Amino acid sequence: MRSRVAIGLCVCILWSCGxxxxxxxxxxxxxxxxxxxxxxxxxxxxxxxxxxxxxxMPIDCPEFPWPADECVEFEATSTCIASFVPECWPxxxxxxxxxxxxNPTIPLCNWITLEQPALRAxxxxxxxxxxxxxxxxxxxVPGKARMSFAIGDQIAxxxxxxxxxxxxxxxxTWTAPRDYPAGTRLLFHVENHGxxxxxxxxxxxx
Amino acid sequence: xxxxxxxxxxxxxxxxLLLIGxxxxxxxxxxxxxxxPTLTHTYDPQMIDVAEETWGVCQSWVLGNEEPLYVKKVRxxxxxxxxxxNWFYVPENAYKxxxxxxxxxxxxxxxxxxxxxxxxxxxxxxxxxxxxxxxxQAMQELQAFPDGSALEIPPxxxxxxxxxxxNISASPLETAMTMDVETVPRDEVDIRxxxxxxxxxxxxxxxxxxxxxxxxxxxxxxxxxxxxxxxLGKDEVDYSxxxxxxxxxxxxxxxxxxxxxxxxxxxxxxxxxxxxxxxxGSIIDPPMHNNGxxxxxxxxxxxNNTDETLRRGLQYGEMCDFLAYTDSNLKIGxxxxxxxYMGKGENGLETYEVDxxxxxxxxxxxxxxxx
Numbered sequence: 001m002r003s004r005v006a007i008g009l010c011v012c013i014l015w016s017c018g019x020x021x022x023x024x025x026x027x028x029x030x031x032x033x034x035x036x037x038x039x040x041x042x043x044x045x046x047x048x049x050x051x052x053x054x055x056x057m058p059i060d061c062p063e064f065p066w067p068a069d070e071c072v073e074f075e076a077t078s079t080c081i082a083s084f085v086p087e088c089w090p091x092x093x094x095x096x097x098x099x100x101x102x103n104p105t106i107p108l109c110n111w112i113t114l115e116q117p118a119l120r121a122x123x124x125x126x127x128x129x130x131x132x133x134x135x136x137x138x139x140x141v142p143g144k145a146r147m148s149f150a151i152g153d154q155i156a157x158x159x160x161x162x163x164x165x166x167x168x169x170x171x172x173t174w175t176a177p178r179d180y181p182a183g184t185r186l187l188f189h190v191e192n193h194g195x196x197x198x199x200x201x202x203x204x205x206x
Numbered sequence: 207x208x209x210x211x212x213x214x215x216x217x218x219x220x221x222x223l224l225l226i227g228x229x230x231x232x233x234x235x236x237x238x239x240x241x242x243p244t245l246t247h248t249y250d251p252q253m254i255d256v257a258e259e260t261w262g263v264c265q266s267w268v269l270g271n272e273e274p275l276y277v278k279k280v281r282x283x284x285x286x287x288x289x290x291x292n293w294f295y296v297p298e299n300a301y302k303x304x305x306x307x308x309x310x311x312x313x314x315x316x317x318x319x320x321x322x323x324x325x326x327x328x329x330x331x332x333x334x335x336x337x338x339x340x341x342x343q344a345m346q347e348l349q350a351f352p353d354g355s356a357l358e359i360p361p362x363x364x365x366x367x368x369x370x371x372x373n374i375s376a377s378p379l380e381t382a383m384t385m386d387v388e389t390v391p392r393d394e395v396d397i398r399x400x401x402x403x404x405x406x407x408x409x410x411x412x413x414x415x416x417x418x419x420x421x422x423x424x425x426x427x428x429x430x431x432x433x434x435x436x437x438l439g440k441d442e443v444d445y446s447x448x449x450x451x452x453x454x455x456x457x458x459x460x461x462x463x464x465x466x467x468x469x470x471x472x473x474x475x476x477x478x479x480x481x482x483x484x485x486x487g488s489i490i491d492p493p494m495h496n497n498g499x500x501x502x503x504x505x506x507x508x509x510n511n512t513d514e515t516l517r518r519g520l521q522y523g524e525m526c527d528f529l530a531y532t533d534s535n536l537k538i539g540x541x542x543x544x545x546x547y548m549g550k551g552e553n554g555l556e557t558y559e560v561d562x563x564x565x566x567x568x569x570x571x572x573x574x575x576x577x
Contacts, residue, residue: 077488090344201374
């Protein structure tokens with residue numbers, strides 16, 4: 001019995017220290033062309049309010065479906081309305097979230113969570129930098145927007161932004177409390193009720 | 207002398223366009239098009255720190271041309287971080303160095319704070335004309351006027367641009383823009399393009415109601431028959447549009463420019479939907495002929511999410527302006543006059559129409575020897 005306990009302990013220690021499976025290397029943690037809509041994340045971001053809505057299908061959008069594994073470059077005269085889209089911002093591909101309303105009485109998207117698996121493993125003690133930006137926020141006034149990013153069961157960036165406000169870059173360097181294997185669930189979350197624009201620029205293991 | 211404010215606005219507009227106002231605009235063909243540069247210039251590199259956004263920085267290029275230049279194509283390439291920029295040709299004396307503010311080493315060509323020399327885009331457009339409008343975030347793009355047409359740049363001109371840079375990378379950025387210009391001899395130019403510009407002077411954009419933003423439309427419909435008769439001696443309104451640049455501010459969400467026929471039917475020349483707060487331009491290729499339509503109509507849509515009625519203004523106001531380059535050999539501008547509330551339109555939106563009488567249009571023949 002003692003030997004079983006000892007073996008079990010060893011296994012646990014090895015696992016928590018990170019074996020070769022959990023080895024990490026610096027580099028991008030996300031691919032912004034890979035985000036998909038999800039209902040997950042309630043335990044991290046709270047329950048969506050009853051009036052939350054998000055139109056997931058792009059409207060009046062000749063660019064849709066988006067090209068696989070590529071960013072979308074909109075013509076200046078594009079009619080496309082999309083709540084989330086991997087947009088070309090040379091030299092970056094960003095995950096852009098638009099809450100702009102096609103009709104002022106109908107919100108396009110006021111609560112959205114997107115999901116993808118982590119591209120690489122994170123080791124306990126690794127630093128992960130999350131970088132986002134929001135455009136000038138105009139509506140509703142007064143109001144509050146929220147931008148969040150979660151790695152597994154942990155929130156790595158969580159910012160409330162008062163409306164109105166000027167554009168801003170939000171970033172946080174998060175230190176992993178434990179190991180996270182490649183494929184760990186990543187969540188990008190935005191809450192807002194106005195006609196505004198947000199983007200996830202990049203997430204990197206430093 | 208009494209100056210009618212409506213005519214003053216029309217005059218400013220005619221001088222080329224009140225419209226470029228302030229933002230960005232897309233143009234023409236994107237990507238790498240064919241160009242045979244006859245002039246090339248690289249502007250000073252600009253430094254932008256991590257997460258920095260800069261605007262109000264002007265850059266100038268002294269062409270030093272003793273004769274007119276006939277521009278067929280312009281291509282910009284940049285090293286990233288250029289969110290948008292609008293470029294104009296102006297006389298050399300338009301934005302001379304302000305030595306008191308900038309110091310004794312300031313030069314006509316270079317990089318300077320736009321405010322130090324009193325630079326405003328609509329004034330630059332009035333002093334000269336629009337040269338190039340960079341699309342948002344485009345690292346390379348070509349603006350090419352249709353075959354046979356060109357923009358005439360007067361002797362001793364300077365290219366001036368107001369720039370808006372944005373660094374979303376995690377490192378400081380040093381980035382420059384290079385401009386390639388293809389000019390042709392005068393005898394290869396069939397059409398010298400001339401500007402039409404409407405800049406609606408009396409805008410009234412209704413406020414939100416009970417927290418619900420109000421969407422509205424404002425239009426200006428001008429009959430050009432009198433202008434063509436008076437300034438060109440032509441009984442028929444006959445022209446084509448080669449380029450359009452629409453302009454509104456952050457509450458704007460729609461722009462439409464259309465020919466309007468005698469029976470009221472409309473032919474769309476250019477339309478933008480859902481783009482917020484940035485002027486957008488485009489080459490019309492092939493050029494669009496008016497097909498006998500004597501009237502030209504511009505319309506803007508707005509989404510007002512404030513408790514105030516919005517009126518024409520810069521930072522906290524709105525605009526509904528456009529510039530169109532045409533082959534008419536006529537320069538005209540109008541600000542319209544009275545604004546009338548027309549109730550809800552077929553689309554359910556609050557609708558306003560602005561009068562455009564013959565007296566509200568200012569114009570003159572551009573080139574005595576024809577376009």
